[in-house]
Amino acid sequence: MPRLYLDNAATSFPKPPGVYEAMLRYGKEVGGTAGRGMYFEAREGGRLIRQCRDRINTLINGEDPDHIIFTLNTTDALNLAIKGIVRHRLLTAPGKPIHIVATEMEHNSVLRPLNALAEETRGQVSWTCVEADPQTGRFTAEAVLAAITPDTALVAILHASNVTGAIQPAAEIGAACRARNIPVLLDAAQSVGHIPFDAQQLQADLIALPGHKGLLGPLGTGALYIRPGIEKFLRPQREGGTGSSSESEHQPQTLPDKYEPGSQNAIGIVGLSEAVKWLNTRGPETMANHEHELCQAMLEGLEEIGALNGRGGLKLLGPHTATNRINVFSMTHESLSAQEIAAIMEQKYGILGRAGLACAPRAHKLLGTTSGAYRLSTGPFNTLEDIHYACRSLGELCESMTAR
Ligand SMILES: Cc1ncc(COP(=O)(O)O)c(C=O)c1O
Numbered sequence: 066m067p068r069l070y071l072d073n074a075a076t077s078f079p080k081p082p083g084v085y086e087a088m089l090r091y092g093k094e095v096g097g098t099a100g101r102g103m104y105f106e107a108r109e110g111g112r113l114i115r116q117c118r119d120r121i122n123t124l125i126n127g128e129d130p131d132h133i134i135f136t137l138n139t140t141d142a143l144n145l146a147i148k149g150i151v152r153h154r155l156l157t158a159p160g161k162p163i164h165i166v167a168t169e170m171e172h173n174s175v176l177r178p179l180n181a182l183a184e185e186t187r188g189q190v191s192w193t194c195v196e197a198d199p200q201t202g203r204f205t206a207e208a209v210l211a212a213i214t215p216d217t218a219l220v221a222i223l224h225a226s227n228v229t230g231a232i233q234p235a236a237e238i239g240a241a242c243r244a245r246n247i248p249v250l251l252d253a254a255q256s257v258g259h260i261p262f263d264a265q266q267l268q269a270d271l272i273a274l275p276g277h278k279g280l281l282g283p284l285g286t287g288a289l290y291i292r293p294g295i296e297k298f299l300r301p302q303r304e305g306g307t308g309s310s311s312e313s314e315h316q317p318q319t320l321p322d323k324y325e326p327g328s329q330n331a332i333g334i335v336g337l338s339e340a341v342k343w344l345n346t347r348g349p350e351t352m353a354n355h356e357h358e359l360c361q362a363m364l365e366g367l368e369e370i371g372a373l374n375g376r377g378g379l380k381l382l383g384p385h386t387a388t389n390r391i392n393v394f395s396m397t398h399e400s401l402s403a404q405e406i407a408a409i410m411e412q413k414y415g416i417l418g419r420a421g422l423a424c425a426p427r428a429h430k431l432l433g434t435t436s437g438a439y440r441l442s443t444g445p446f447n448t449l450e451d452i453h454y455a456c457r458s459l460g461e462l463c464e465s466m467t468a469r
Contacts, residue, residue, distance in 0.1 A: 066415040069451055074227050074255055074393050074442035075419055076277045076284055080336070081343035081445075088283065088336040098328045100308025110331050117338035118321070121280070124341055125272065126263040127290050133274075134289045134324040135334055139254040140174040142273035142289035143221075145324065146250045147178045149299035150219045150271075151190055156300070164216040165192040168204045169427040170226050170233070175252060176427065179221075199431050201384045202229030206237040213247060220249045224256035224267075228428040228438070229383025230393035232260065239268030248295060254278060259356055259391050261349040270295045281344060281445070282337025285330055296320055303327070352445060359443050359452050360387040363394055366456025370463055372396060377463040382432055395423070395438040396459075400466055406439040414458040416441075 097106030118130035136142040182190040193212040197204040242249045251269035258279025276286025304316045305326030371377030382395040407420035421437040
C-alpha cells in the first residue's frame with residue numbers, strides 16, 4: 066500500500082527537487098565552515114549562507130537580508146524573540162513590570178517561554194491571554210488591542226492556527242501596534258510558504274519562520290526576521306565566536322553576527338536555500354492557488370461525508386469555508402479517539418496524519434477537544450487525487466463505525 070503523507074503542518078514532505086542534492090554537494094564537496102577560514106571552501110560556505118538570507122528576504126519582502134537570523138526551528142526563533150525582548154527590559158528598567166499580550170490559540174512554543182519567564186521573574190513578567198472564537202479559533206484585533214497596558218513590551222500572536230487553520234488579522238494588529246510603538250512578534254510557523262506573505266505589509270517587528278515547514282527546507286532549520294531597529298531592544302540568547310571582530314571579548318552588535326554565534330548548520334541552510342529558491346520561482350500566487358484548490362476539494366469531500374454538520378460521526382473543527390484559512394483540517398469522531406482514527410488511517414489506508422493536541426492545549430480547551438483531534442495538513446506536492454482518497458478513506462471509516 067502506498068503511503069500518503071498529510072502531516073505537512075508538522076514538517077513538510079517531500080522537499081522540492083534539488084534540496085537534498087544541494088545538501089549532499091555541500092557535505093561532500095564544500096565542507097568548510099563559514100567565516101572560519103580564508104580558503105575557498107569556507108568562503109563558499111559563507112556565500113551560500115548569504116544566498117539563503119537573500120532568498121528568504123525576497124520571499125517575505127523583508128527590509129534587510131542581514132536581519133534574517135538562522136535558528137534551529139520556529140521554537141528557537143520564538144524563544145530568541147520573547148526572551149530577547151524581556152531580558153533587554155529587565156536590564157534597562159530593573160524592577161518595572163513587563164507585560165506581554167498573547168492569545169489562547171498560541172503554540173506551546175510561545176506559552177511555555179511566557180510561563181517560564183513569569184516563574185523565573187516571580188511575576189515581574191506577566192501575560193494576558195486573549196480569547197478567540199470557539200468555532201473558528203479566530204481572535205479579533207480589537208480583543209488583542211484591548212489587552213494592551215502601559216507595561217506591554219510585546220504582542221505575540223500566531224499568523225495561522227495549527228489546530229483550526231484560521232488565518233488571524235495579523236496586518237491589522239501589526240498596524241495598530243506600530244502606531245502605539247509596541248513590538249509585534251508573529252509566529253509564522255503555519256503561514257509562510259502557504260499564503261502570500263509580506264513582512265512590511267504585515268508590519269510585524271519579529272517574525273518566527275519555520276525553515277522545515279512551509280519554507281520546504283530540511284528539519285533543523287528556522288529563522289527569526291528582526292525588523293531593522295528592533296535589534297536595539299533584543300538581547301541575544303547566546304554569545305560566542307562569530308569569526309568576526311575576534312579581537313573583542315564582547316558579542317558584536319552588527320547583524321547577523323549578534324545573534325548567530327558558533328558554527329552554522331550550513332548543510333541544512335543550503336538545503337533551505339534551494340527550497341526557498343523553488344518557492345520564489347513558483348511565486349506566492351501559484352502556491353496559494355494550489356493550496357486553495359486542495360482546500361476546496363477537502364471541504365467538499367468532508368461535507369459529502371457529513372463532517373461539516375456532524376452527520377456520520379466525524380466533525381471538522383474550525384472554519385468551514387476556504388477563505389481566510391490554511392490547509393490544516395482537525396477533526397474529531399463521536400466514538401473514536403484521535404489516536405484510533407490515526408491508527409486506522411495509517412494501517413488501513415496508508416494515510417499519515419497527526420493525533421493529539423498539536424502542542425496547543427489552550428486552543429483545544431477553547432474548542433472543547435481536550436482529548437485532542439486528528440489532523441490532516443497538505444503540502445505543495447499533494448494532488449486533488451490525494452485529497453479525494455483521504456476523504457473517501459475517512460468516509461469508509463465513518464461508515465464502518467455506523468454499521469457496527
Ligand atoms: C503555530 C506553531 N508555532 C510554533 C511551532 C513550532 O515549530 P517548530 O517545530 O519549527 O519549532 C509550530 C509547530 O507545529 C506551530 O504550528
